[in-house]
Amino acid sequence: MEYNFKEIEQKWQSYWKENQTYKVDVDPSKPKYYVLDMFPYPSGAGLHVGHPLGYIASDIYSRYKRLKGFNVLHPMGFDAYGLPAEQYAIQTGQHPAITTEKNIARYREQLDKIGFSFDWDREVRTCDPQYYKWTQWAFIQMFNHWFNKKTQKAEPISQLIATFEKEGNLQVEAACSDTPVFTAEEWKSKTEKEQQSLLLNYRIAYLADTMVNWCPQLGTVLANDEVKDGLSVRGGFPVVQKNMRQWSLRVSAYAQRLLDGLDSLEWSDSLKDIQRNWIGRSQGADVTFEVKDSKVQLRIFTTRPDTIYGVSFMVLAPESDYVRELTTPEQAKAVAEYLDYVAKRTERERQSEVKTVTGVFTGSYAINPFTQEAIPVWISEYVLAGYGTGAIMAVPAHDSRDYAFARKFNLPIIPVIDNGQPIDLSESSYDAKEGKMINSGLINGMEVKEAIAFIATEVEKRGIGKSKINYRLRDAIFSRQRYWGEPFPVYYKEEMPYMMDESKLPLELPEIDKYLPTETGEPPLGRALNWKTEEGYPIELNTMPGFAGSSAYYLRYMDPHNDRALVSPEADHYWRNVDLYLGGAEHATGHLIYSRFWNMFLYDLGVVCEPEPFKKLINQGMIQGRSNFVYRIVGTNTFVSAGLKDRYETTEIHVDVNIVRNDQLDTEAFKKWMPDFANAEFILEDGKYICGWAIEKMSKSMFNVVNPDDIIHEFGADTLRLYEMFLGPLEAHKPWDTQGIDGVYKFLRKFWRLFQQEETFSISEEAPSREELKILHKTLKKIEYDIENFSFNTSIPAFMICTNELTSLKCNKRVILEPLVIAIAPYAPHIAEELWHQLGHDSSVTMANFPQWEEKYLSEDAFEYPVSFNGKVRFKLNMPLTATSAEIEAAVKAAPEAAKWLEGKEIRKMIIVPKKIVNVVI
């Protein structure tokens, strides 16, 4: 019987479905293991061959863990809210829910064909009201909590109010927006509206006027991670800064915990680094400068207090409040002109023209607290309003940006560090934190590091500043002016936001007639009829961003049908957190930060029992496309083969990779491919048309998309699974090239044939030979090692070698083959299931135990093992590694076992390799 993958795969996929083979439940008798894939956004294009790479790897690991006796949670769902469905709705009027539903069905169909062991009973969809109920619920909790810096955790806002009523806010150390100090009496005398307004400064989910990334083309604001190089990540539209009243999440409060938590995680170093940089902790000091002839105190942040004697000017961010306070009447006009210039520049221009130095003098002078010198205060866009205090002390000798500014505006450059030889400041500043202080009064002669510490304490002693840690991480802007997202469970009374009662959740997304903003510029929800509470209060018109629904989905999988809690304590305490998480590295500064934040918040509330959501994380690489090209001679419909193209003037044209095989074009198929090419002519080489090729992103426009359905149709799902793993290391980016798939397919047929004799299934009950046992155990050891280390790519050669060796031994013994069927089951579950049943088992191979390899079958006795290979003979010999060749030669010759191998032969060369093995070339 030939290996009929179609029949086998269909048969077992429906068997698994009918028997609910992969359904899991809490089972305290077994250890748990939670394997999670980043759930996909179901796009209209369907899956290409690159998408399932991570799913296949996680499926292999899940199946392996199951065979090792773990109770494995391996769920899948859909990140269903997103812009493409909404854009499509705007164009066609079709409700995004319909598009989304259709795309999910298509994804599901494609996924099912690959034979994954997902427990689909636990599927979640972020747009399902029963799911987003808990997204809204979490938001309400964030609104009702504040972050206490003393305890470093979230605490109920009701306790904060009690404190305000008792003693005001002087003693409160909160992660909060700028808030004036007030007493208990002052608090009590405030109106409800005033109190609510103040509380917003403390809440973890808060409404505030903030500078946001506004994307006019998308008609919405975006979070920092959704903007790259001044353009929106989705769509690539320009983004401008705009002050708007928006919801934000106080992610920055958790900056230190997000940073510290990384140490406990098994993530790649590069991913941890990305997060560390994004959080951007920097230790320094706030220092206050008096201003000459003014009551204003200019507070700045610096990480280099040691250079305070080198300050020759101060710089304010254009958006800083100090600008208004410090601009003198004489300079008012110049400053106004400059602010106008800055306002007109887009974020992109500001970023791309970093080298252009601009600025204006305010007219004011600050007093250096250490030298009492008056130093001019300038304004420049190189200082950012959102970081530190929005103002800096400039030390041009030791900061390259200050240096450029000083050069441009002819400001003094005072060196205060000497690194042994005189430093050269004619071309650039000296930024290194190394050397001895000079020109620096109190700290002359100190090492830089000493000086930093000294000035920091000195500043505190004098009461003009204090040590401070700044983080680059900003709060996450949480409003989107969009329709297709979770509605906020928020209504407004006297312009102040209030949360809906939890019993009213979910607040379902209303129907609207058009998916565009209203005529008055309100978000699409402004079109919803009766969008108000029973009492008649208006409901929030913004919706939540994409990361809202993906922040806690891993928790929902633990207990997906619970309508009383996000996750029950029982389910949470059993499944705890994700043991292995697989997904792309592009989520490093988005989802993976938000999710950790969200989880930490719920941890503070006692809702979840683990502070970190994802213990181990692997970033699978991207599968790139391999594009093919044809070369059209300019002005003709004649195409010249790649090898001859240099003789003509040609245009390179992408050609569909599906009509090219081994870079050879199917010219007939090409003529049919597009009407333009119907009467194409070809200049061939050696009778063939050879295409050019390049590695590019897999995309429709480059005609290099390979669909997994086509591969499965031709070779089967098991071959696809094996080949995707065989392609290269999981974490590497690698091009897809269908050419090589034959080798893997051949292997599966060979493996199948081990169980076949004269066209029928045939297995022998004979006892195995030592050699066969060795082949088996060698393979098992390798497979186990590979899976544990996620090097699935090297397992496949091990299976191939094993199969070849057993084939040449004509081995069809049960004791050898049965363990191999189990070992291959994680990789190729369909063929394994079929063979497992043919071997006489009634239950699924999933229920089997992974066979344990044993060292005793692998050991080689000394001298039992002269195997000849590549003209060499290998001996095992007790010799120190440092032995000379003469000593080894003598030892080899002296050993009686060696005699029969060396008889009459001359020893040409000997190489000692480890494990006391000597290679002898004869």
Added chain:
RNA sequence: GCCCAGGUGGCGGAAUUGGUAGACGCGCUGGACUCAAAAUCCAGUGUCCUCAACAGACGUGCGGGUUCGAUUCCCGCCCUGGGUACCA
């Protein structure tokens, strides 16, 4: 600029972490089977020494170093990919 990862045959990639570099697969060449093709099987395939065998030399981006021994460790460069970017 700064941080991280990587550079191995015609191609994808191995090398169990300092021990026979190039496993395995693709491609290519030759052969067997076949009327033929497909499929299958066998052999060869890093480079150079004008062909082959024997032998040899050179070979893991480049230049040094440590070591009996380096793709692996150290120092200095070059290139590719990713992250980040006036973050004071």
